Amino acid sequence: MDNLVKELKEEIIKVLNLEDITPEDIDETAPLFGEGLGLDSIDALELIVMLEKNYGIKLEDPAKGKEIFQSINVMADYVANNRKK
Amino acid sequence: MSRQRQIVVTGIGALSAIGNSPEQMLSALMDRRSGVGPIEHLLTAHHEFPCGEVKLTNEQMVNLLGLPAEGAYTRTFLIGALALRQAVGMAGLKPEELPKCGFINGTTVGGMDKSELYYTDFRTTLDHREYIATHDCGACSDMIAEQAGRFAFVTTLSTACSSAANAIILGANMIEAGECDMVVAGGSECITKYHLNGFNTLKILDTEQCRPFDRDRAGINLGEGAAFIVIETAESAARRGATPLCALSGWGNACDAFHQTATSPEGEGAYLAMRKALEMSGLNPADIAYVNAHGTGTINNDETEAVALSRIFSQSSQQSHPWISSTKSYTGHTTSASGSIESVICILAMQHGFVPASLGLSNPIADGQLSFAPTEVLRQPLNHVMCNSFGFGGNDSSLIFSKTASEVSEVSEASEPSDIFIEAAEQISCQAPLSEEWMTEPATPAVPYQRSTDPNFRDFFPPLVARKMGRLIKRAVVTSLRAIEHSGIAMPEAIVTGTGLGCVENTEAFLTALTDHGEELLQPTQFMQSTHNTIGSMIAIHTGNHGYNATYSQKSASMESALLDAYEQMRLGAIDSALVGAHDEVTPTYYTLLEKTGYVGAEGQTPCCEASVSIMLGREEKGSLCRLDSVRMAHRPTKEDLFAIVSQSVPDVVMLGLNGNEANDRPYADILCLLGDVSIPAAQYKSVFGECYSASGLGLYALAHCLDRGIVPAHMSLTGKEITGIKSALLINHSDGLNFTFVKLSK
Numbered sequence: 001m002d003n004l005v006k007e008l009k010e011e012i013i014k015v016l017n018l019e020d021i022t023p024e025d026i027d028e029t030a031p032l033f034g035e036g037l038g039l040d041s042i043d044a045l046e047l048i049v050m051l052e053k054n055y056g057i058k059l060e061d062p063a064k065g066k067e068i069f070q071s072i073n074v075m076a077d078y079v080a081n082n083r084k085k
Numbered sequence: 086m087s088r089q090r091q092i093v094v095t096g097i098g099a100l101s102a103i104g105n106s107p108e109q110m111l112s113a114l115m116d117r118r119s120g121v122g123p124i125e126h127l128l129t130a131h132h133e134f135p136c137g138e139v140k141l142t143n144e145q146m147v148n149l150l151g152l153p154a155e156g157a158y159t160r161t162f163l164i165g166a167l168a169l170r171q172a173v174g175m176a177g178l179k180p181e182e183l184p185k186c187g188f189i190n191g192t193t194v195g196g197m198d199k200s201e202l203y204y205t206d207f208r209t210t211l212d213h214r215e216y217i218a219t220h221d222c223g224a225c226s227d228m229i230a231e232q233a234g235r236f237a238f239v240t241t242l243s244t245a246c247s248s249a250a251n252a253i254i255l256g257a258n259m260i261e262a263g264e265c266d267m268v269v270a271g272g273s274e275c276i277t278k279y280h281l282n283g284f285n286t287l288k289i290l291d292t293e294q295c296r297p298f299d300r301d302r303a304g305i306n307l308g309e310g311a312a313f314i315v316i317e318t319a320e321s322a323a324r325r326g327a328t329p330l331c332a333l334s335g336w337g338n339a340c341d342a343f344h345q346t347a348t349s350p351e352g353e354g355a356y357l358a359m360r361k362a363l364e365m366s367g368l369n370p371a372d373i374a375y376v377n378a379h380g381t382g383t384i385n386n387d388e389t390e391a392v393a394l395s396r397i398f399s400q401s402s403q404q405s406h407p408w409i410s411s412t413k414s415y416t417g418h419t420t421s422a423s424g425s426i427e428s429v430i431c432i433l434a435m436q437h438g439f440v441p442a443s444l445g446l447s448n449p450i451a452d453g454q455l456s457f458a459p460t461e462v463l464r465q466p467l468n469h470v471m472c473n474s475f476g477f478g479g480n481d482s483s484l485i486f487s488k489t490a491s492e493v494s495e496v497s498e499a500s501e502p503s504d505i506f507i508e509a510a511e512q513i514s515c516q517a518p519l520s521e522e523w524m525t526e527p528a529t530p531a532v533p534y535q536r537s538t539d540p541n542f543r544d545f546f547p548p549l550v551a552r553k554m555g556r557l558i559k560r561a562v563v564t565s566l567r568a569i570e571h572s573g574i575a576m577p578e579a580i581v582t583g584t585g586l587g588c589v590e591n592t593e594a595f596l597t598a599l600t601d602h603g604e605e606l607l608q609p610t611q612f613m614q615s616t617h618n619t620i621g622s623m624i625a626i627h628t629g630n631h632g633y634n635a636t637y638s639q640k641s642a643s644m645e646s647a648l649l650d651a652y653e654q655m656r657l658g659a660i661d662s663a664l665v666g667a668h669d670e671v672t673p674t675y676y677t678l679l680e681k682t683g684y685v686g687a688e689g690q691t692p693c694c695e696a697s698v699s700i701m702l703g704r705e706e707k708g709s710l711c712r713l714d715s716v717r718m719a720h721r722p723t724k725e726d727l728f729a730i731v732s733q734s735v736p737d738v739v740m741l742g743l744n745g746n747e748a749n750d751r752p753y754a755d756i757l758c759l760l761g762d763v764s765i766p767a768a769q770y771k772s773v774f775g776e777c778y779s780a781s782g783l784g785l786y787a788l789a790h791c792l793d794r795g796i797v798p799a800h801m802s803l804t805g806k807e808i809t810g811i812k813s814a815l816l817i818n819h820s821d822g823l824n825f826t827f828v829k830l831s832k
Contacts, residue, residue, distance in 0.1 A: 020548040038549055042346065045288060045609045053606050062288045 028072035056084030091319040091490040093329035096176025098168040099429040101310030101416040102137030130604045137308030137417025157215040159196035165229040165273030168311035176315035188236040190226035191248025191272030193421045204600040214681045223640035238718035240646040243617040243638040245476035250424030262653040266321040271425030273311035283612035297380035297411035300448040308417020312425035332490035337361025340634035341479025342625040352393030354481035362483040373407040374467040379475045380411020391451040410458035414444035424474035431470045478622025506709035509571035510786040511564040513697040534693035557670040560697035572701035578660035579633035582621035583643030583667045585778025591615045644782040645826035652716045662703045667782025690745040694775025698782035711792035714829035737811040743769045767803045781818040
C-alpha cells in the first residue's frame with residue numbers, strides 16, 4: 001500500500017504539473033480538492049483519465065471522482081480494490 | 086459609449102443543421118424541427134453523441150460553389166463560402182463595391198478537419214502538405230473572402246464560442262468609427278473529431294438531444310454551420326438602394342475573468358456584456374421582447390446565464406420579462422459560428438414575428454424568475470431582440486437587433502480622434518527578455534529555429550499558479566504584467582490579443598494523442614489550452630480584468646488586427662487604454678510542418694522564432710514611447726492603393742518585414758520602388774527577432790523603442806548605418822502577399 005500511495009502522489013504531481021511539490025509535501029490524509037493544492041474540476045477530470053490509463057479504472061460518472069479524491073489514502077484504497085491492471 | 090451612426094442589416098446568409106439557407110432555417114424553426122441527429126459526415130468513433138451537421142457533403146458544397154473538383158478545401162471554408170455568397174447576394178453587394186466593404190470571420194476550428202485527417206502524413210511525408218497551409222483560422226477567412234473577391238480588409242476573430250458575435254462587434258465598431266461604411270461579419274465552423282473529443286474530455290456532451298435550461302439537462306450537442314450578416318450605415322443602404330432587414334442597435338463585450346472553461350457563479354461576464362449592449366442601444370431591459378440565450382445545455386453555462394439574465398431582467402420595477410430560448414436544441418452548438426447563426430435566427434424571428442420555441446424544455450430552471458419560451462411557437466411582433474454568445478475563457482458578448490433603426494440622438498460626424506500613445510512595450514523573444522539589449526548587443530538567433538530566452542517565471546508567479554499555464558501563456562502574462570506596470574495604468578480597459586496559432590504545444594499534444602492513440606484517454610487541459618483565446622483570457626484571469634477582451638488569429642496580420650480593434654475603440658472614445666498583445670510559439674514538429682509550406686526554412690531566410698509582445702496604449706503623452714497615429718489593413722491592395730497609402734504622409738523611416746525569402750520580400754521591394762522618388766530610410770526587424778506569425782508585434786515593439794530614442798540602430802538599417810533623428814515611422818507588413826498592414830507612429 002505504501003508503494004501505491006507514493007506512486008499515486010508521483011502521478012498526481014506529474015499529471016497536474018505540480019512543479020516544486022514533492023511526494024513528501026502531500027499529506028495522504030488531507031483533502032485533495034478545496035484547500036491545500038487548490039485543485040479544480042478540470043484537475044478532477046485529469047485524475048479520472050490517469051486512473052483509466054494507469055489502472056484500467058473507468059469512471060463513467062465524474063461526480064464519483066469527488067468520493068474517490070477525498071484524500072490520497074482514500075484514492076489508494078479505491079485503486080487497490082478496483083484496479084484492472 | 087454614445088452612438089454615432091445608424092447601423093442596419095441588409096443581408097443575411099446561413100447554413101446549419103436546420104437548413105442550407107435562412108429560408109430553410111425559418112421553416113424548421115416554425116415547424117419546431119431539430120437538425121440534431123446521428124453523425125453522418127464526421128469520421129469518429131463517438132457515435133453515441135448526436136450532432137447538428139450541415140446536411141451537405143464536401144463534394145456537394147464544392148459543386149454548389151462551382152469550384153474545381155481537385156483542390157485543398159476544408160469544410161469550414163466550404164460552409165463559410167456558401168453563407169457569404171448568400172449574404173452578399175441578398176444585400177445586393179456588387180463586386181466593385183466589395184473593396185469598400187470589410188470581411189470579418191470568426192472561427193476557431195479553421196482547417197482542423199483536414200489536419201486531424203492527415204496529421205500522420207504532415208509529420209512523416211510530403212503528402213497532403215497543401216492542407217498544412219489551410220489549417221490556420223486566418224487562411225480559412227482568406228479562402229472564404231477570395232470566393233467573393235477583393236475586400237477592404239479581412240480579419241479573423243477567434244474567441245471560441247463567441248467568435249462570430251465578436252466579429253460583428255468589430256464590424257460595428259469599424260463602421261461607428263467611420264473607417265468603412267459596410268462590413269460582412271459572422272463566423273464559420275465545421276465539426277471536427279478534435280473538438281468533439283475535446284468537449285468529451287470535459288464531460289459536457291449529451292448523448293440525447295440537448296435540453297437547454299432544463300433541470301435535467303446533460304450537456305451540449307455539437308453543431309456546425311456558418312452565417313454572415315451584411316451591416317452598413319443607414320445612409321450607405323439608402324445610397325445603394327438596399328432594403329434594411331433590421332438595425333443593429335447595441336453590442337457589448339466583457340470578460341468573466343474567472344476560469345478557462347467554467348463560468349463564475351454570478352455570471353459576471355455575461356451580465357456585463359448584456360448591460361453594455363443595453364446601455365449602448367439606449368433601451369431598457371423591458372424593451373427587449375426576446376433573448377436568444379447562449380444556452381448550451383451544460384449544467385454550468387445555463388445555471389450562470391440564468392443568474393446573469395435574472396440580474397438584468399428580473400428587477401422589481403419591470404413590467405414584463407422577455408421570452409428566452411436557446412435554439413441550440415435545433416442547430417446544435419455551432420461554436421464559433423453560433424453568434425452569427427443565432428443572430429440570423431433573431432433577425433428571422435423579428436422579421437416574421439415569432440418566438441422560437443424552447444425545444445426539449447420541460448422543467449425550466451430559475452422557475453418564476455425568467456420567462457422561458459414555451460415549447461410551442463408563439464406568434465407575436467418583436468421590436469428588440471438580444472443575442473448572447475459566450476466563449477471559453479469568459480469571452481462574453483451580447484448583441485441587440487431592433488426592427489427599425491432608432492433615431493441616434495445626435496448623429497454627428499465623428500469628432501476628431503483624441504491622441505493615442507504607446508505607453509509601454511515589452512517582449513520575450515530570442516533576444517534578452519524584458520530588456521532593450523537588442524538595440525546595442527543583439528543576440529544571433531540559431532538556424533533554423535530558435536525558441537525564446539525566457540525569464541525566470543518563478544519571479545513572477547508561484548508554481549501553483551503557473552501550473553495551468555503553458556510556456557506561451559506564461560510569457561504572455563509576464564510581458565503583460567510588465568507593460569501594465571511600466572504604463573502607469575492600473576487596469577487596461579481592454580485586452581486585445583493577436584496570435585496566429587495560440588498554444589501550439591497544447592494543440593500538438595492533443596492532436597498527437599488523438600492521431601496516434603485514438604479517441605480515448607485524452608486530456609482536458611491540453612484541449613482547453615488549445616483554443617486561441619486562452620492566452621487573452623488567462624491574462625484577464627490573472628489580472629482580474631472584466632473589460633473588453635478579444636483575440637485575433639489572422640496569420641501574420643494577427644497583431645495588426647488586434648491593434649486595429651483597440652485603435653478604433655480608442656478613437657471612438659469607448660475606451661481610454663488597451664493592452665495589445667502578439668504571442669506565438671514554435672515547437673520542433675511544428676517547425677518541420679511550417680518548413681513544408683515554404684513559410685520558413687528557405688535558403689538565406691531569417692530563422693523561425695517565437696514572439697511574445699505586450700503593448701500598452703493610453704492617452705498620456707508624458708513618459709510614453711511614441712504616438713500611435715493610424716492603423717490600416719488592406720486585403721488585396723493594387724499598386725495604386727499601396728501608393729496612396731504610403732505616400733499620404735512620408736515618414737522618416739519605414740520598418741519592413743523582410744526575411745530573406747524572395748516571395749516574402751518582393752512586395753516590400755515593390756513598395757520601396759513606388760516611393761522611389763522620395764528615398765525613405767528603411768529598416769528591418771526580422772534579422773534581429775526572426776520570423777513567426779507574431780513577428781510584426783516585435784516590429785511594432787522595436788519601432789516604438791526606436792522612436793523613443795530617436796534612432797534606428799545600424800544593425801537594423803538596410804544601409805547598415807544608424808538612422809538618427811527619426812520623428813515618424815511606418816511599420817509595413819503583409820501576409821503571403823495578402824492583408825497588407827500599415828501602422829504609423831510618431832514622436
